[in-house]
Amino acid sequence: MRPTTTSRRRITALATAASLALLGALATAEPASAHRDTPHPGTARNGHCDRQSKVRVPGAEVQKVACLDDLTTAGTVASGHTNANDWAGLNAAGTVNPTGIPGIQVDGYFPDTSTTNTNNGWNHDSQFVLRLPDHWNGGLVVSGAPGVRGQYANDFIIGDWVLSKGYAFASTDKGNTGAAFYRDGSAPGGSIREWNSRVTQLTVAAKATLKKAYTKAPKRTWMVGISNGGYLTRWQLENRPDLYDGGVDWEGTLFRSEGPNLFTYLPTALKNYPKYAATGDQAAHDAMIAAGFAPGSEFLWAFHYSYYWDLTQRIYREEFDPQWDGALDAGVPFCASGTPSCDADYDYASRPQSVKDVVRSVSLTGKIRKPMITVHGTLDTLLPISTDSDEYDRLIDQAGSGSLHRYYRVADGTHTDGLYTAYPDKLRPLLPCARSAFDALTGWVERGTAPPAEGFVARPSSGDLVNTCTL
Structure with missing residues (x-):
């Protein structure tokens, strides 16, 4: 499934969305009026x-x-x-x-x-x-x-x-x-x-x-966030539950010193995607699937390689492990594996304990202490669901907080809804699901109404996917 001419055109058309998700609109954005x-x-x-x-x-x-x-x-x-x-x-x-x-x-x-x-x-x-x-x-x-x-x-x-x-x-x-x-x-x-x-x-x-x-x-205070904002929801309900009545975690980032985290799968993508894109290398493809990227998400890989994976790896690695590339400022953009200080070759597991301790300082434990609902798309290609919310759900259960958590795995959702416009036949927006989650959360806390059974949310065969979602 190497990128075709059509998919490359789609990638070009999506270039204006390069500031999405973890990267966001950068500090060079126009100031407000x-x-x-x-x-x-x-x-x-x-x-x-x-x-x-x-x-x-x-x-x-x-x-x-x-x-x-x-x-x-x-x-x-x-x-x-x-x-x-x-x-x-x-x-x-x-x-x-x-x-x-x-x-x-x-x-x-x-x-x-x-x-x-x-x-x-x-x-x-x-x-x-x-x-x-x-x-x-x-x-x-x-x-x-x-x-x-x-x-x-x-x-x-x-x-x-x-x-x-x-x-x-x-x-x-x-x-x-x-x-x-x-x-x-x-x-x-x-x-x-x-x-x-x-x-x-x-x-x-x-x-x-x-x-x-x-x-x-x-009388009620709620924490709601997407991506890094979802991480903030998780952290606040773990560490400052006194301030909130509950929260909605919309595909929050998972920081874990033991892994998985960004650094346990992004270098794999940076190292293997170029080989897969150039020749359809099966071993490279299999390495990415093994790292956590969902089968069926391949049509999103070219865009994420161009706009998300490289910059995300380099700037977050610089935040946690600036010594790895010496005097360089966030490494070498889009370098080939084997290039000195190339983040495609970053090996988190082999880094000193001091680096793991820095990651631990912002890590999540799963010990939420107020009700929380998580929604995450199965085709998330920046924070793959298997290395993120699947893992966080396990941590919550392990911490004994499972009764406070409901988790919905939304078929065909990806990290940012802006990509839906380019792939309406393959993706679905998560915003309406997050809104439904908020309604379910408030009903759960304020009226004791149990949320819908957690689990897999299938893609509807008809209806307005952009504005409706039934959990």
């Missing part, structure tokens, strides 16, 4: 945004408050209160989102010394966005950016939908952004450790802000 320089661009009327004077985010070094007629992306794109580059490619074309949710938006940042995030023209990391709908249901949804994107990355896929249900919504850039996120000045592993502390920081601050603005604390 100058509307953000106006603290209160809206005018309160008939109770609309009358809480503006009460809004103060504890610990924020800078905050700007705006009264908006529409907090969803349908309004914030036009008003300059989001950055569409942050969330580009995360949804399938044809996705239907709610609109017309009035309320207050707070943009700001917490004290930090790194400057990778250019949103708002601030050139300052640890940026956040907090949205307070006029008609609040008493709940809060918190999220962290997937990949290495900015704080607006979840606006379209999570924010619009939960705001329409009446939830307040908060999201963070995790404290560092862009392909050089590892250069934030911290020790190895420190950039990712910061992700977790920034989510905790925002959750605490958002709760306090809502309590003052609405004169009552949130």
Whole structure:
């Protein structure tokens, strides 16, 4: 199944999606509109945004408050209160989102010394966005950016939908952004450790802000995230369950010092895919399947090799193991196996214990302590399901937390829904499944309604795959 002329054309057409998933829209993205320089661009009327004077985010070094007629992306794109580059490619074309949710938006940042995030023209990391709908249901949804994107990355896929249900919504850039996120000045592993502390920081601050603005604390707080945001959900429910009532883990990244992790399968792809692509080498193909890539995902390999695997391996390896390539900054792009310091030859198992200890500092254990629902696509070709959520589900059971977890393996889902447009006959979007998972989670916790039986979610033979999903 070597790439054909047609598949190569598809790869070229998908080049604009190269900032998806773990990589995300990088720090070179266009900053949001100058509307953000106006603290209160809206005018309160008939109770609309009358809480503006009460809004103060504890610990924020800078905050700007705006009264908006529409907090969803349908309004914030036009008003300059989001950055569409942050969330580009995360949804399938044809996705239907709610609109017309009035309320207050707070943009700001917490004290930090790194400057990778250019949103708002601030050139300052640890940026956040907090949205307070006029008609609040008493709940809060918190999220962290997937990949290495900015704080607006979840606006379209999570924010619009939960705001329409009446939830307040908060999201963070995790404290560092862009392909050089590892250069934030911290020790190895420190950039990712910061992700977790920034989510905790925002959750605490958002709760306090809502309590003052609405004169009552949130009655429920949920953590929801995709990719690295899914990892954040897992970590928070393992380590800070006191802050949340539950979470949705949408194909979260699995960091495990013992493996599997990114470094136990990405070098295999980098080493073997070129041989498979050039000659159809069966041994190379079999090595990739053995590393965890799903049979049937071969049509996605060329695109992932070009845009995901190489850069992901190099920048995350630089974060955890910068000594491996000496003075080089994140290795040698697209090098052939045998090239000095080539990540295609990186062997995680043989690296010193000190490297494993760095990975352990951000590792997951499976000991979740609040209810969580996981959705993961069977054709995920960046975080293969067999090396990620299958393994994490096993860890949860092993840790004795299985009764708090429901896991849905979605047929034909891949890592980012933006690829569905190119392969509608082979893929299905996961966004509607994540939304169904959120509804199932809230029903489980608030009303004691058992979620659907976990397991394999088959592809429907008909219907609107872009906007519907029955777990």
